[in-house]
Amino acid sequence: MFSNFKVKKEERCSTDKQNSEHNCCSVQPKGKVECSSCSEKAKGVLGKTLEALLNDNAKSKLTCFDGFYYCKTPSCKTVYFREDTILRQENMSVVVGLKDGASPATICYCFGWTKEKIKAELQGRGKTVALEDIKVKMQNPGCSCEILNPSGGCCLADVSKIIKELSLL
């Protein structure tokens, strides 16, 4: 199913390429690039991640969703950037949970784990089942990070980090 999606996307993308001058059709940018706002390294995301998570207004201003990088720095307002285009929280249809002040502070978009929920578990029971729950559900029903998580990738590392941070409070 994944490979079908990819082929379909590349076909659509090559059509875009013929129609427009600029070549932004690398499916997922390789390597890491410095965020122009915070100078931290940012990772490339798939066009389908932006297509799924930008709001209609932002989408109407872009002809192609490929070639963007995701900035995960909590204090940085930039969510995605590509050349001179910067997209922020106001361009998104979901709250970017890892950014400072986000509410809800969603970490796992596939199965609904937020900082608030993890914190409540830690306070109430002294532990959280977040990681176990996510790992079980990744097997069945499976996850859709590419179209649900602004990072476009697996949330497990972020969830572990958040549990550690909250456990130290």
Ligand SMILES: [Zn+2]
């Ligand atoms: Zn940044």
